[in-house]
Amino acid sequence: MFVTQESxxxxxxxxxxRVLIKPKAPSEMTSSGLYLPPSxxxxxxxxxxxxxxxxxxxxxxLPTDDDELWKGQEEAIKYIPLQVKEGDLAIFLLKGAIExxxxxxxxxxxSQNAILMIERDDELFD
Known part of the structure; x- marks a missing residue:
């Protein structure tokens, strides 16, 4: 079995x-044609x-019903899902990111609150 980057x-x-993002290669040229150094x-x-x-x-x-011990503890944590999906192109604040x-x-x-907007291609998910 081969180990690949995807696996x-x-x-x-x-x-x-939180969201893990692979940065898109930055453009070396501005829209006006100026070349930007990496710095x-x-x-x-x-x-x-x-x-x-x-x-x-x-x-x-989880709701705390301390007065009803007979109910037992529910271990499953529930979540409000995020808006972003795998494959989205995200534009985010670099200040809120950890490299x-x-x-x-x-x-x-x-963190999702550092993402300003996303571009989603629904055809990727079909």
């Missing part, structure tokens, strides 16, 4: 409202990339 990513579990590209406040993994969402607190290196690839771990 290694399947082992990653993203927690809570300028890295200082951009907004970044974009493709959503690789999505956490389960925002946890909903990660995994298997010599660069990723960003971003």
């Amino acid at each position: 290694k990513l399947k082992k990653i579990v993203v927690i809570g409202d 300028v590209q890295e200082k951009e406040k907004i970044q974009q990339g493709y959503v690789v993994k999505v956490g389960p969402g925002y946890p909903i607190p 990660l290196q995994y298997e010599n690839e660069q990723y960003y771990m971003v």
Whole structure:
């Protein structure tokens, strides 16, 4: 059995409202035709990339019925799901992102509230 980059990513579990994003290669040229050095590209406040993994969402607190011990404890945690899906192109604030290196690839771990907007191609999910 061969180990591929995709199979290694399947082992990653993203927690809570966080999203794992693979950055899109930055454009070296502006719309007016100026070439940007890498140091300028890295200082951009907004970044974009493709959503690789999505956490389960925002946890909903369990009701506390301490007076009814006979009911037992329900262990299943319920979540409010996130809006983003795997494969979306996300535009996010770099200030709210944590840069990660995994298997010599660069990723960003971003909370959903740092994502400004997404572009979704519904044909990817058919």
